[in-house]
Amino acid sequence: MKKTATELCSLEQQDYILAHRKHHRFIRRMRIAVLLLFLILWEACANKQIIDSFFFSSPSRVASCFLDMVRDKSLFAHIGITLLETVVSFLLVTALSLLAATLLWYSRKLSEILEPYLVVLNSLPKSALAPLLIVWLGTGVKTIIIAGISVAIFGAVISLHTGFLQADPEKQMLIRTLGGKRKDVFCKVVLPASVPVILSNMKVNIGLALVGVIIGEFLAARQGLGYLIIYSSQVFQRLPLLIQTHILSTYLPRYL
Amino acid sequence: MTSDILKIENLFFAYHTLSGETQAIADLNFSVKKGEFLAIVGPSGCGKSTILSLIAGLLEPEAGGITFYGTDGKKPGIGYMLQRDQLFEWRNIWKNVTLGLEIQNKRTAPNLERVKKMLDAYGLTDFVSKRPSELSGGMRQRAALIRTLALEPEILLLDEPFSALDYQTRLTVSADIGRIIKAEKKTALLITHDLSEAVSLSDRVLVLTNRPAHVKTEFSIHLTRTDDSPLSARKAPEYSDYFNQIWEELSDEENSD
Numbered sequence: 217m218k219k220t221a222t223e224l225c226s227l228e229q230q231d232y233i234l235a236h237r238k239h240h241r242f243i244r245r246m247r248i249a250v251l252l253l254f255l256i257l258w259e260a261c262a263n264k265q266i267i268d269s270f271f272f273s274s275p276s277r278v279a280s281c282f283l284d285m286v287r288d289k290s291l292f293a294h295i296g297i298t299l300l301e302t303v304v305s306f307l308l309v310t311a312l313s314l315l316a317a318t319l320l321w322y323s324r325k326l327s328e329i330l331e332p333y334l335v336v337l338n339s340l341p342k343s344a345l346a347p348l349l350i351v352w353l354g355t356g357v358k359t360i361i362i363a364g365i366s367v368a369i370f371g372a373v374i375s376l377h378t379g380f381l382q383a384d385p386e387k388q389m390l391i392r393t394l395g396g397k398r399k400d401v402f403c404k405v406v407l408p409a410s411v412p413v414i415l416s417n418m419k420v421n422i423g424l425a426l427v428g429v430i431i432g433e434f435l436a437a438r439q440g441l442g443y444l445i446i447y448s449s450q451v452f453q454r455l456p457l458l459i460q461t462h463i464l465s466t467y468l469p470r471y472l
Numbered sequence: 473m474t475s476d477i478l479k480i481e482n483l484f485f486a487y488h489t490l491s492g493e494t495q496a497i498a499d500l501n502f503s504v505k506k507g508e509f510l511a512i513v514g515p516s517g518c519g520k521s522t523i524l525s526l527i528a529g530l531l532e533p534e535a536g537g538i539t540f541y542g543t544d545g546k547k548p549g550i551g552y553m554l555q556r557d558q559l560f561e562w563r564n565i566w567k568n569v570t571l572g573l574e575i576q577n578k579r580t581a582p583n584l585e586r587v588k589k590m591l592d593a594y595g596l597t598d599f600v601s602k603r604p605s606e607l608s609g610g611m612r613q614r615a616a617l618i619r620t621l622a623l624e625p626e627i628l629l630l631d632e633p634f635s636a637l638d639y640q641t642r643l644t645v646s647a648d649i650g651r652i653i654k655a656e657k658k659t660a661l662l663i664t665h666d667l668s669e670a671v672s673l674s675d676r677v678l679v680l681t682n683r684p685a686h687v688k689t690e691f692s693i694h695l696t697r698t699d700d701s702p703l704s705a706r707k708a709p710e711y712s713d714y715f716n717q718i719w720e721e722l723s724d725e726e727n728s729d
Contacts, residue, residue, distance in 0.1 A: 393530070394576070
């Protein structure tokens with residue numbers, strides 16, 4: 217008969233493991249308790265007219281609004297279009313920034329020429345750019361995707377290029393001693409050494425792409441979560457909807 | 473054994489920065505015979521590594537020339553071992569030792585077979601699918617040597633390849649690598665700070681001057697040794713004489729600034 221791992225270890229070790237699990241169970245329960253307490257307080261205050269539910273809404277109203285929209289399936293259309301726009305602009309940002317950072321790495325002259333422009337473009341308030349994009353490109357999915365790209369792309373290029381430049385110079389020298397050209401230095405050293413930078417950059421990009429898409433939808437859409445937020449904040453009866461949409465767009469990037 | 477494979481004549485090289493130029497090498501002359509193991513010692517910062525970079529073609533001389541006399545009049549292949557092994561953590565040992573062949577598109581069956589034989593001979597066959605971090609310092613250095621030898625260089629440039637190892641490992645690994653280089657009949661240029669390493673491994677030791685470097689003196693090393701272990705070279709009766717002479721030449725040079 218095989219013994220399980222816990223049976224094999226000493227009593228002290230078992231105590232330790234039990235205490236560890238107990239600690240984590242407690243933390244998880246308290247986290248849920250904090251959320252429940254908040255929701256109950258909110259609901260109670262709205263019921264007893266301590267806060268004006270017209271302006272502050274209440275958890276039950278948010279929930280019923282959510283269920284209504286689930287029932288008539290309009291919610292899924294809005295989430296779907298926002299998701300699609302976010303994913304497309306994320307993929308484009310990733311591809312374009314990798315390409316641009318590679319070019320900048322290949323040519324030191326080019327990177328030195330363009331450096332001040334990249335810094336300026338990156339510090340530009342992109343939400344201010346969205347109205348211009350509508351003027352230039354009209355309303356529609358294309359404009360929103362470009363708004364999503366515009367928020368993330370310049371920062372992505374800068375951080376990828378910086379990551380590429382940090383590749384170990386001795387490893388690059390090794391490639392040259394083995395007869396490799398600049399292309400080999402890039403493919404065998406710079407790119408593989410930058411994988412962690414590329415991945416963390418992608419995580420940042422997906423969040424920024426969503427921000428850009430929501431900003432775009434504020435101004436130029438008839439569909440999507442950004443449109444829902446703007447629509448519901450203009451019509452006060454739709455306040456539950458506003459809150460619900462905010463919650464959804466906070467959670468969306470986590471599941472992407 | 474008597475013909476030159478490499479001849480350096482009146483070589484000059486300087487490093488340039490905006491704040492000025494640093495003459496690294498001035499009027500350097502020496503030659504290396506085929507199959508010879510040549511050690512180069514010199515005061516620290518005297519431009520030893522620059523010499524290897526010039527021979528490897530990573531830098532261009534400002535004046536003077538480096539002439540190669542390879543077999544069939546072709547330029548001999550050059551292998552370069554750096555101070556650290558520089559094995560890539562994202563590749564396993566097999567992918568690391570065949571990196572040079574991969575870069576030069578030479579992953580042919582006979583070449584790969586030769587690499588396998590070397591791995592076998594130097595005790596690394598069981599580790600081909602391991603990551604470099606799973607190997608000991610000595611094994612990593614041997615893997616780095618196989619990576620260099622895979623391209624069949626005629627001349628090996630060794631830039632303090634043992635300096636990152638602890639003393640115990642260093643003795644065994646340097647003897648191992650010395651033996652491998654002799655067995656593969658390669659010409660080797662070793663740069664080192666360690667005089668005992670220079671005397672015990674090489675056929676000839678060049679002592680360089682302070683920067684700008686040129687040859688100060690040279691010693692031909694003939695040790696009466698019982699076997700090829702690292703200790704037998706150090707126990708040879710002539711060993712301490714060579715050591716002391718080179719030591720004096722070097723300290724004389726280091727005190728001269």
